[in-house]
Amino acid sequence: MAINLRTPQAETRDQRLGTITQWDGPASQLAKDSAFTFGCGRDCGPGGKRLCELNSPYSQASMCAEQIAVTNATIIKDTVVIQHSPIGCASSQSFTSRYSRDLAARRGWKPEDPKSICTNLGEQDMVFGGVDRLAETIRDAYERHHPRVIFVATSCATGIIGDDVDGTARQLEDELGIPIVALHCEGFKSRHWSSGWDVIEHGILRRLVPNRTHEKNPDLLNVIHLGGPDVFTPLVGPLGLKVNLIMGGNSLERLADLSTAAATVTMCFVLSYLATGLEQEYGVPEIRAPLPYGQDATDNWLRDIARVTQREHLVEAVIASERARIAPELERLRGLLKGKKGFVAAGAAFAHGLIADLRELGVTVDDAYSFHHDPSTDSGDPEQDSLGHLIQTTGEIENFTVSPDQHFQTHAALKRSNPDFVICRHSGTTATLAGRLGIPVLPIFYSNDGLGYEGLLTIGRAILRVLPRRRFYEDVAAHSAFPYQPWWLEQTNPYALDTAEAAE
Amino acid sequence: MNVVSQISTDTSSSFAAQPGPIEQVRYACALGALTSVIAVEGAIPITHCGPGCASKQFHALSGISGYQGGEFHVPSTNIGNKEVIFGGADRLDELITSTLKVMEAELYVVQSGCIPGLVGDDVENLVKGYQRRGVPIVFAETLGYRGTNFTGHETVVKAIIEQYVAKQPAVPKRTGLVNVWALLPYQNPFWRGDLTEIRRILEGIGLEVNILFGPASEGLSEWRAIPSAAVNLVLGPWLGLSIARDLEAAYDQTTLHIPALPVGARATAAFLRKVGDHAGLDRRKVDAFIAREEKTYYHYLRDFAQFYAGCTSQYRLPSEVNIVADSAYALAVAKFLVGDLGLNPGVVVITENPPESERAAIRAAFRDLAPGIDADPLFESDGHKAHAAIRAHPRVGELPIVFGSTWETGIAGEIDAPLVEISYPVTDEVVLSRSYIGYRGALQLIERTYTTVVRQSTEENPEGTAL
Structure with a gap:
């Protein structure tokens, strides 16, 4: 399905990709059902069935698309983000500020507070509408900071009362003469927070990427990542490619270069909306090779980039030299991690990548936990079936749970797995839970840590650093408890409640 | 879409969103009070x-504010499209x-x-159904x-008192038992330690204490004992006052309102005597506790005087205190820094949008921080305006220090002031x-303040700048 840039509102990933958030079983079944349901690209042999989502009556607080969209808009330089919402939606500003300052330190930027302003809607605004407050706030934002772009993010409240955000944005755009980009990110609209990536990428693609295809730069590679240090230049620099790192705090200039690049890679297919859109709108090819987790995948990923950017003559030497470089340290890490059992919890393609890394490091992974599952990608290309690829290259994952970071389900999954350590993202729930159960945990804040050849070493060393913390976690675990009913504390099936309800 | 919203008639009707936008947000929304529930064990x-x-x-509130952590596995309906369109009461059920x-x-x-308010879910009746079946559940x-x-x-808090505490079997009155309504859990990053200290000093003079929140509390057994208390101690400029007034009427209790959280020996002694007198304690017992505490306190202060007198320090000791904080800490810190440590008041910004009805009293509490020395607080939730006020303040010959939140990092740098983080x-x-x-706590505040001063002087003036 093509990406529709005519409307200011991005279609949710539930609608576009059939994203699900509740499932449990062997990973091979999930891959097979996904393929069967969406296009029969791969593994669509006999035994496939339509992907069927579970439905737990119990649920715990999750996260929303607004937070992803707003955070990633806020850290774009020379912009102001307006959260058109009651004050609570904007309470994440402190997180964004900390994140922004941390990013600045890692990327060598000047540390400064990102600019975001809340329209601070109250009860009167719910009754009479909040567009006047919005207009006033947009003018204030312009006067205070003279930004080059203003983003306006919606909220559940403004979505329900039906404020005409697009109309107000257009009107103020004429008045102020700078782009005012609406981000439609009402939390209730999508079942999964990752739709927030689509919202911000939709806004960027629609409004901040001028058509400069005539200025093609054959050496420029767009790299769309979640944020963090640039681990890509060392990887593709030797091929003579220059990295245009997108998301995780861009300048507007970087965004304006997007249409001039030779190709786009995405570091996680959860973010592939922008890459697919660039190909669709500007003919910038999207690299669809499986993500570079583990040596073989990284080899093939580099080869695909080299093929698309016509530098195949350089790539084999780079691969050989990188493999030789990491070999001794990889051997050392494998020796130390031998016999260890890991548990992975992360979002879809990112989780699949971490599992590949762990397995290459010699760690056993029988259990994993994905915060959502996309049965398809925007390109519709089965090459991007990262779960299918993982199973094909590294084998089955016996217990594969899809759940939007639900504490009670993670508790059951961890009891079933009993791992030596947990590696996870969105560390709020899983990391704390693992620690409290006495299990050492490696939370991945910057998701580039596991990428490429060096990523194997980075992850391996990081795991070894956290393993001794078992001494701390076990102590805490022995002196604290969770307020679950005894039957749930014993539970090892994350969807036991769903099954029980079905049996009633 | 249809809006079925009634203008509130309940206790929060005095609330009005501050007009104008807010940059650098310093509090959460009403739902954020879920942290107050989490702060109650059980x-x-x-x-x-x-x-x-x-x-x-x-x-x-808990993570990006002192990294307080806490138990978070909170059930939530995670409302989606379906509930917005068809109503969410069934899903909540x-x-x-x-x-x-x-x-x-x-x-x-x-x-x-927000959503159930806008789509008009009848949550109250749904919860009442569970209450009728004897489930210990309330609705806020x-x-x-x-x-x-x-x-x-x-x-x-009122929901718990009206729908849970009031339904418990009647309990006998205990003279000498005090309900404490003080800092807002989690919003103030130091609430756990502060409530522990409040409990310790009140018990020190012979009172029994329902501290109600945090690790120093016995949890819900204290809540069930709320009606037994003789006194509601409201410690802070305004938060908890309306709770105490409700309790006063319902349980024949008295209210003692002390606007300033006591910091340091002078304020704490005055505080304890006032509470002791109100509760009818033996003054000699109170004074004995104060004397014991002061002996230790002033031992430390005597030794700190060596640093503060300057003979071991070449640092730029600040002379003017600027504060950007909730009214509770703004007042407490202003009184201690001005009244006890001898700084001059600079700009004081109160950030939590307190009810209009309480503002005159809050203003009055900032008079006579030291004899004849007043501060005139500015009520402002927007960081941009707060910083403009600090920037515009004339300061000739003063060395400023800022007590505020992380948002004050930039403005503190601009006026070359050390920043001590005290507020969300x-x-x-x-x-x-x-x-x-x-x-x-006062000793720890001194430690933190002057460690910050020393570090800032050292970083910025590697040679040391004696002025």
């Missing part, structure tokens, strides 16, 4: 709101039923957010657009049991 909030609401409020199957708590507090309407986590806190959000401090009030 209670669990059940949230009826969008998928990101509860976790955002919790992580903002399903969630409550399954919560009772999975979780184990002494008390469940159902909190609603904490619509995000109808208040802050401060007003939400009062709503939640505190992203550059890890806080466990540290306290800044009472006897022990």
